[in-house]
Amino acid sequence: MALKSELLLNKVQVAMFMKDAVERSVDWLYLRNLLHRFIESKQTFPFAELCYLHANVFNSENDEEELYKLMAAVELLVLAFDMFDDLEDLDNFTEPWMDIDRGEAINSSSFLYTLSLSHIHSLSSPYRSEILGLFLEYALQAMKGQHIDLANAVKTEKECLQMMRWKSGSLTALAAEAGVMFACGKRYEEVKEYGHQVGIAGQIENDYKGLFTPHKQDRKFLKPSLALLYLQRKFNQTSVDILQYVHSGKDFDEYFGSIVAFKEKLLEAGVTQYLNVMKHIALKKAETYIKKLPLPAEKLDELLTNLIKK
């Protein structure tokens, strides 16, 4: 996400604050360099941007340095969860944490997770206890969602959406709510709700893209997802064909001939349309909640421009 408003987030600075947090906690150069490498691998900081957007929409006179510390904590938490996710799913082998000893990678994730919480504790914001409470609440929720995913416990569309709300929506809701809490010391039910919905929409998009990542295919497609649940209804012969491919263990280009042919099959089966509908429902729900916020029209428009109308 690149902020469309006049707000300008300095991405280099976010990475710098993340590294600074590491430096303050790690005096052993080996571990420090390893964690710096992981931070440097991040090209974008969408959760920091979400936090920054909300802090500035709810208060235009924030302490910038403190805000960057908060954003660094948010991104450290998300980085830790990304690492845990890859290590648990055994995918994304291009990531630097998948290229090292597994024990070291797991310990690094735990370190970054704890560092994120400890970094909140070091804020001088009068709302740091409340912000820490948000981190703990949403981290637990995200872990619950992750475990449901890992256990393949999802059987229905409703359960899948709930899992996505916890696993992915929690982190977007956290970034938004942390920004608001930092800015004005309040919680808004609307922010919580649309924060989750934006996360669900993002996850649907990500899951769709994941269907075309060869090395992720066999494991990811077999895991319960909206796409798989739709296919399992076997509304048409193409769905049956795709299910056969899923269980074949082959890559899509090997099975269907090309990525274009595979995309056509997904369209023919209705998977693409279904995912698009589910994404747009999440976005419409988010839009409705944003419009309910007690904010001036220009502030609402700023949120809508950055979160929905992209």
Place this chain on the structure above:
Amino acid sequence: MQEIVNFLIENPDILEKVVNGQASLIGVKDSDELLGIITGLTDGLKLLPPASFWK
């Protein structure tokens, strides 16, 4: 939502009536769902991120 999407894919004439307000869908809870269905089935199927929160 799976049945509704499949039904509308198989019956584009009904989708057109829904879009034009000439038909309503049973089982759709609110306007967010209805607008999501219409947008999702008529926006050219661009599964592009609203906001790229995910790498």
